Amino acid sequence: MARVISEFDKPESFMAGAIGLPGERTFYLQVKDGRRSFAVSLEKEQVSLLAARILEMIAGRTSPQARAGASALDLPLVEEFRVGVLGLAFNSEEQLVIVEAQAITENSETLIEEEDEDGPDLLRVQLTIDAAFEFATGSQAVVGAGRPPCPFCGIVLDPSGHVCPRANGYRR
Numbered sequence: 001m002a003r004v005i006s007e008f009d010k011p012e013s014f015m016a017g018a019i020g021l022p023g024e025r026t027f028y029l030q031v032k033d034g035r036r037s038f039a040v041s042l043e044k045e046q047v048s049l050l051a052a053r054i055l056e057m058i059a060g061r062t063s064p065q066a067r068a069g070a071s072a073l074d075l076p077l078v079e080e081f082r083v084g085v086l087g088l089a090f091n092s093e094e095q096l097v098i099v100e101a102q103a104i105t106e107n108s109e110t111l112i113e114e115e116d117e118d119g120p121d122l123l124r125v126q127l128t129i130d131a132a133f134e135f136a137t138g139s140q141a142v143v144g145a146g147r148p149p150c151p152f153c154g155i156v157l158d159p160s161g162h163v164c165p166r167a168n169g170y171r172r
Contacts, residue, residue, distance in 0.1 A: 004121045008033050014125050016047045016139035017073035022147040030073050031125050040101050040123055042083035044143055051139035053088050058129050066130040069138030081121050097132035099125045
């Protein structure tokens, strides 16, 4: 099947979100531009790392009008593919952050060159620095809204607690 590359240049919105209860959530990236909407699923750790790297990349470049983001996913949500590899770049000439999300494959270790017509599907989003800041801060809020860590050992708490290794196996 031919590779599909879906590109969004400075879309109306680009956000990360999650559906489900903490501990059972599915994470998504959703981009909307006019009537076009595109969503891909990915791991919580991928969202967290992407947000952190974007904030590192744009440190000191945001405008005073940049605001922290937090938006809800638009439903119904149609997952186009599951992300295997994320790519991040900065176009210094146009001052744009470029996020690429490639569909998972058997060998999902590197981004496939665009010229490869049989490669996995790809989502490419170009964001202004302020939009990238809004995406990254909103993503951090989504990731942080999950289950809290145990104050003693740092392991994520289930609603019923957990057997804490620092408490000699007693439940917390």
